[in-house]
Amino acid sequence: MRISTFGYTLKQGLKNIFRNKIFSLATIATIGACVFLFGLFYSVVMNFQNIVKEAQSGIAVTVFFDEDISDERIREIGDLISLRAEVSNIEFVSADEAWETFKREELGEYVETFGDDNPLDTCANFEIYLNDVSMQDALVTYLESIDGIRDINKSVIVANILSSMNSLISYVSIGIIFILLAVSIFLISNTVAIGITVRKEEISIMKLIGATDFVVRSPFVIEGILLGLVGAGIPLVAIYFIYNNVIEYVVGRFTILDSLLTFLSAKTVFSTLVPISIIMGVGIGFLGSFVTVRKHLKV
Amino acid sequence: MIILEDVSKSYSTGAPALNGISLHIEPGEFVFIVGDSGSGKSTLIKLLLRELTPTSGKIFVNKYDLSKLKRRKIPKFRRNIGVVFQDFRLLKDRNVYENVAFAQRVIEVPPREMRKNVPSMLSMVGLAEKYKARPRELSGGEQQRVALARALVNKPPILLADEPTGNLDPKNSWEIMKLLEEINKSGTTVLVVTHNREIVNAMRKRVITMKKGIIVSDEKKGGYIDED
Structure with a gap:
């Protein structure tokens, strides 16, 4: 792709976002809700695993x-x-x-x-x-x-309980992550499908003029990626503040827990949560737009 | 330039849309394709654009054998054909210049060439002054001129016009047909699907008449043949 074409494609992707404001907001809200739920769940699971691990290390x-x-x-x-x-x-x-x-x-x-x-x-x-x-x-x-x-x-009993808890947390985590992913892909696919119907004609014109699938798809995919980035960024900021406040509240309010439970710092949780969420947001945006445009490429 | 050999096309719903038609169009010809609704004109256009593939028979367009054309080669093939539709199909959110430039952008023409080609094409269709206007600010005839400029800016050897005057008044219809004639004189092969009896009869060009999926008449300097 030429640099000028890339520039144009990027500009079109950005324009599309502002041109279809309601669709863009709906997409950001959907991705945001999925990443938010994932982030909350991830923070809880990480801390729970840490507590179990701390307990294990004493055995x-x-x-x-x-x-x-x-x-x-x-x-x-x-x-x-x-x-x-x-x-x-x-x-x-x-x-x-x-x-x-x-x-x-x-x-x-x-x-x-x-x-x-x-x-x-x-x-x-x-x-x-x-x-x-x-x-x-x-x-x-x-x-x-x-x-x-x-x-x-x-310590047979304690070891068995901790071992079972560890497995249970892993299984539940995998299950919930899959459910969240499936729900978000379904929601994004629907949201993108609504947005793309509006531009069905533009796609068919591009195809009849002789545009390759890559050229047709690029603005939509860039739009999806940008929406995914914003959709992931907003809940991450929200979770960061919620996490710090909740930990501060729990440790301050229930001082007895301080000696029993060790919570992870926001930095530790976010060092993995941020890249995972961004990959998730961008991935959902990319896949949602890529798959939905494909349906309209057979012109 | 365009060759159809015993081409048939049936849809899954049953009756054949085209039934064993053969056709030969030379480079630089101006051809009208006429016929009532359901005669197979639209199917023929879709086959020539490789939107559809024939059920049987062979189609050659500008040396491309469409029955063997792979999907990934379709974009390159379509750059040989300019298309104009009855409903113009302009991008409503872009101005006249952008609508024409759009055709160049999608095939990745360098910006420097684009800045030369687009104004020159707009001058040719008589819209150089209105390059900033949005489609909704133009009359039907002007919108069709923009569509023509977009179809021709990539200099395709073939122009397909599907009912180009269908939404226009007689004055604008004639202006568009004059433009098509000029384009044809500059060497482009022009195929016009139309219902406009007056224009067909007046222009004395080759007329292919279709009925129920077959060619019922093909005259060198023909006229509109009535159904009955």
Whole structure:
């Protein structure tokens, strides 16, 4: 395409937007509503996943050693475990550290009754943190096969609940995103179809003069892309303000939640939400206009 | 230039619109195609523009074999044909200059050439002064002149005019026909589909008369043949 033709096409695309103001507003509103719903949903899901992930990161499998094990063997076991894909972090807790923690967290004023003895003398252990709680069973099976391990503590119920929640969030997200996409493509296709009926004659004249499909389609596609961009931009700005205010309100109003739940910053959410929404808006605008014009090209 | 060999066209609704017609039009000819509604004139125009394909038979236009023409080659083929319609089909939101320039833009003529071609074509049809006017500000005859300028600005070797005087009064009709005659004298092959008996009889050009999908008469310097 010549530069002059591109310039003309761009100008026509822009003119079309202003020429059919009602149609343009309807398209922007439709794309905007879809991107807005998607953005809200995405922000909630991202935070929910983050909360689940935070909870998961606190779950550890604890491994206790045989009583007569050597320090060398403990180091070997540590090296073997840290090589596993399921493991995100491994910490060695000596018998003394285990006893100190127990005294501090559980015994309180009764600590004096134990004198200088360490009842947890045989409780040196590895605390193994997982990349994903659903991998716990595979890791435990592996640990059971290692010589020198006496006992393994795992959190089956919590791990299963978190793992199931994670899967549920993923499935629900995929389902809702598909529904939103289908609804928006249907709405855009209808809106574009109404707008294009007005210009059916222009398309047929272009075709009879000898314009290629590309030349005929370009102004409409550019119009669709521009409407998609605006349609995505407006809800993004709205969501940005809503998100910041809601987080500020929740954290300020329910201070107890602050220690339990960690919300993602707007910057973190928007670093992925902005490109996804723009691709979505532009994509819907492009596809809607591309497909609808195609119906009228068979002249 | 235009050759039809035993061309038939049937629509899915049943009766054939064209029934085995053969036709030969030489370069530079001026031809009237006449006939009542349902005689097959519109189908013939659509076949020549490759809007339709024949059910059987062969069509050659300016060395293009239309029965073998691939869809992606249709735009290039259509640049050989200028078309004028009864209802002008101008873009109402653009002025006279833009309507004519539109034909050049869609085939990507460089802007410098366009700035030369469009005014020259508007002068030829006598509308150089009105290049800024919108179609609604023009009379029917003037609108048809704009349509003619648009059809001819790309210098096609063939001009198809489908009822070009159908919406015009006798004075404007004659002016348009004079213009078509001039265009023909400059070498363009002109095909005019019309119902205008007076013009056909007065101009003494080749007249092809169609009835119920067949050619019933083809006269070198013919006149309008009455149905009955």
